[in-house]
Amino acid sequence: MKLKRLFVALVMVPLLGACAKEEVYQPKKGGVVDTLHNEIHVPNLKALNEGGFDHEKEVGKTYITDDDGFKYIWDAEKEEYVLATEPDTTINFFFDGAQTTRMVPGDDGFPVQIDAPLYVASWFMTKPLGECPSEIDTEAELLEIGALYGFEPKQGFNHFVGFSLYPSCLGDKEHLWDFTKDYKQQAVTNLYGIWVDE
Secondary structure: OOHHHHHHHHHHHHHHHHHHHHOOOOOOOOEHHHHOOEEEEOOHHHHHHOOOOOEEEEEOOOOEEEEOEEEEEEOOOOOOEEEEOOOOOEEEEEEOOOOEEEEEEEEOOOEEEEOOOOOEEEEEOOOOOOOOOOOOOOOOHHHHHHHHOOOOOOOOEEEEEEEEEEOOOOOHHHHHHOOOOOOOOOOEEEEEEEEOOO
């Protein structure tokens, strides 16, 4: 029995010593430099541009905005902070839910059907676009680009009201994409033009 107790004691002593040396890592924010990663946290882009904190405008440092997690670096030539975070999602804008593909000649001469978005935006999964891209934000622009692909409004639905995740939302404002707040955390998001007969 004494041998068992001695064995348990010999095993437990090194384990207790290892636990005593445990260190807790606390992330740093609010203008504090993370020396391990050479990063400086600031509350948001406005605070980054306004400056007034330690280590501002240093080449080689990464500035992280805590509100959205985007990374910026100081570009000495442009004399401004530039976005260093890579886009991680694609947003496809289609003419409508029924006209999303077109036929093109294939390598062997036979026609091949391909996706035909009118506009493609590379963006960020956790950030709204803010506004509809200016290239496709009016009915006239959609009609002009759509005509290049052979797309046109069908069955008298010739008034454009916006884009939606749902190809057949029938202009229900609740289902239209709100560029100021809507985003999807997925690799590809498809938005469809919604046309009504008003």
